Amino acid sequence: MPNLYTNLEIPQLKISLKQPLGLFINNEFCPSSDGETIETVNPTTGEPITSFQAANETDVDKAVKAARAAFENVWSKTSSEQRGIYLSNLLKLIEEEKDTLAAIETLDAGKPFHSNAKEDLTQILQLTRYFAGSVDKFNKGSTIPLTFEKFAYTLKVPFGVVAQIVPWNYPLAMACWKLQGALAAGNTVIIKPAENTSLSLLYFATLIKKAGFPPGVVNVLPGHGSVAGQALGTHMDIDKISFTGSTKVGGSVMEASGQSNLKDVTLECGGKSPAIVFEDADLDKAIDWIAAGIFYNSGQNCTANSRVYVQSSIYDKFVKKFKEIAKKDWDVSGKFDPFDEKCIIGPVISSAQYDRIKEFIELGEKEEKLNMFQTSEFPTKKTKGYFIPPTIFTDVPQTSKLLQEEIFGPVLVVSKFENYDDAMKLANDTYYGLASAVFTRDVKKAHMFARDIKAGTVWINSSNDEDVTVPFGGFKMSGIGRELGQSGVDTYLQTKAVHVNLSFDN
Numbered sequence: 001m002p003n004l005y006t007n008l009e010i011p012q013l014k015i016s017l018k019q020p021l022g023l024f025i026n027n028e029f030c031p032s033s034d035g036e037t038i039e040t041v042n043p044t045t046g047e048p049i050t051s052f053q054a055a056n057e058t059d060v061d062k063a064v065k066a067a068r069a070a071f072e073n074v075w076s077k078t079s080s081e082q083r084g085i086y087l088s089n090l091l092k093l094i095e096e097e098k099d100t101l102a103a104i105e106t107l108d109a110g111k112p113f114h115s116n117a118k119e120d121l122t123q124i125l126q127l128t129r130y131f132a133g134s135v136d137k138f139n140k141g142s143t144i145p146l147t148f149e150k151f152a153y154t155l156k157v158p159f160g161v162v163a164q165i166v167p168w169n170y171p172l173a174m175a176c177w178k179l180q181g182a183l184a185a186g187n188t189v190i191i192k193p194a195e196n197t198s199l200s201l202l203y204f205a206t207l208i209k210k211a212g213f214p215p216g217v218v219n220v221l222p223g224h225g226s227v228a229g230q231a232l233g234t235h236m237d238i239d240k241i242s243f244t245g246s247t248k249v250g251g252s253v254m255e256a257s258g259q260s261n262l263k264d265v266t267l268e269c270g271g272k273s274p275a276i277v278f279e280d281a282d283l284d285k286a287i288d289w290i291a292a293g294i295f296y297n298s299g300q301n302c303t304a305n306s307r308v309y310v311q312s313s314i315y316d317k318f319v320k321k322f323k324e325i326a327k328k329d330w331d332v333s334g335k336f337d338p339f340d341e342k343c344i345i346g347p348v349i350s351s352a353q354y355d356r357i358k359e360f361i362e363l364g365e366k367e368e369k370l371n372m373f374q375t376s377e378f379p380t381k382k383t384k385g386y387f388i389p390p391t392i393f394t395d396v397p398q399t400s401k402l403l404q405e406e407i408f409g410p411v412l413v414v415s416k417f418e419n420y421d422d423a424m425k426l427a428n429d430t431y432y433g434l435a436s437a438v439f440t441r442d443v444k445k446a447h448m449f450a451r452d453i454k455a456g457t458v459w460i461n462s463s464n465d466e467d468v469t470v471p472f473g474g475f476k477m478s479g480i481g482r483e484l485g486q487s488g489v490d491t492y493l494q495t496k497a498v499h500v501n502l503s504f505d506n
């Protein structure tokens, strides 16, 4: 029998914890059917942390059977009030264990503990509170008068068995965006974390059981995307799938649905979100927001404002000040322990992502010969971690690969525009449409921007300060459907129409 638990020590916080390593099915941790495991690496050191069980097609099938039985026999008959009680129990347990959960994120994903990791947990608490309170509010149908002898009503009903696939940039937060909403709506769930950040969700599974959720309601299946993820996408008894990750894999999830049972699909995919700075903006505040919007979480953020367009009259001033702030507030050098309060930018998630981002930087510097500024050199001699210095390219042409493609690292491209029409043309010139930001004191211009930009989120005089009560999702190739807010429950409900004929003669 393989090890289904290991002890993890986090000396910086004096935390020791019992880390589950198995697949979580029917409220129990179990081994994978073929013994396959995945090693997870600490991105701060490049050293392995531990290995956990990896689900295959057989395990996916087992979890689907558990989720189906739980839905048909228990969960679909559980009152919405009781679902809310389970979610409230969960909220209390997350509150009690928030430091441990944040510490696992720091260890496994490299998130600076005192900022990113703790802030993820703050958001998870907010959204759990929100969804716990939503159970009897967002699932209401309506009545539709038809004729003197006929009317219809609609019921909002859960899909049944839902699969969720989440990425590594906000491992537990992205899981909770999906999980709590699906549970509030009354579905049972099979959720797959990313290969490189499965530990926090496995630990979280212990809280699911403690909160009292019946067996089979939540199943956590770590595993390879190409195996477990693919098997979830093609399974014939999964009613809905929700995915967050790259646009490429999002497309293949949709294809898998089309080639199997046409399960409902929600996708949160990539982005190349623009920030527009007009000459009348509060420049200092705009710079602070934009710097946080690209460097926070080491730029591994689907809504990162990775393209900035600045009006030509203030362009030079913006660039000069932006470099100063990047150097002062976001430099990486000398701060390579994400458990230390001084560490503001953690490593990126993996050597693969490190190489990918470095390739983009080298392309910009050497092939495209762009003007480049880095807050410091790559600290390769000082750390084995995957740390990348904040990098700013200026005067970047619209055709540059760096301006068109999602880099998913602390790399900003800056360009200039002349007037409003020019700015909108450049901002909308992308296949993506996830988010956008505009900085101006002119109310009319701000709302014209909100009207004209093709993106699912618009921030006026701020950036990336999402809120759990506000719907989130993308236009164009950034996704399909919405999460958070009322949409976070709606997306897990389908509408049934009931026609009532009063002319029937008893």
Ligand SMILES: NC(=O)C1=CN([C@@H]2O[C@H](COP(=O)(O)OP(=O)(O)OC[C@H]3O[C@@H](n4cnc5c(N)ncnc54)[C@H](O)[C@@H]3O)[C@@H](O)[C@H]2O)C=CC1
Binding pocket: 165, 166, 167, 168, 169, 192, 193, 194, 195, 223, 224, 225, 226, 228, 229, 230, 233, 244, 245, 246, 247, 249, 250, 252, 253, 268, 269, 270, 271, 301, 302, 353, 406, 407, 408
């Ligand atoms: N929108 C977002 O928040 C995210 C965007 N990305 C983008 O994707 C790029 C590459 O990162 P990756 O880790 O390769 O992302 P990915 O899209 O491969 O991974 C995301 C999730 O999808 C799963 N997955 C992979 N292949 C699958 C398949 N065939 N069927 C079902 N699930 C599958 C993975 O196991 C993981 O859980 C990043 O550089 C970034 O540009 C990555 C993560 C999050």
Ligand code: BAL
Binding pocket: 169, 170, 174, 244, 300, 301, 302, 303, 466
């Ligand atoms: N800002 C959280 C959403 C994401 O990056 O996927």
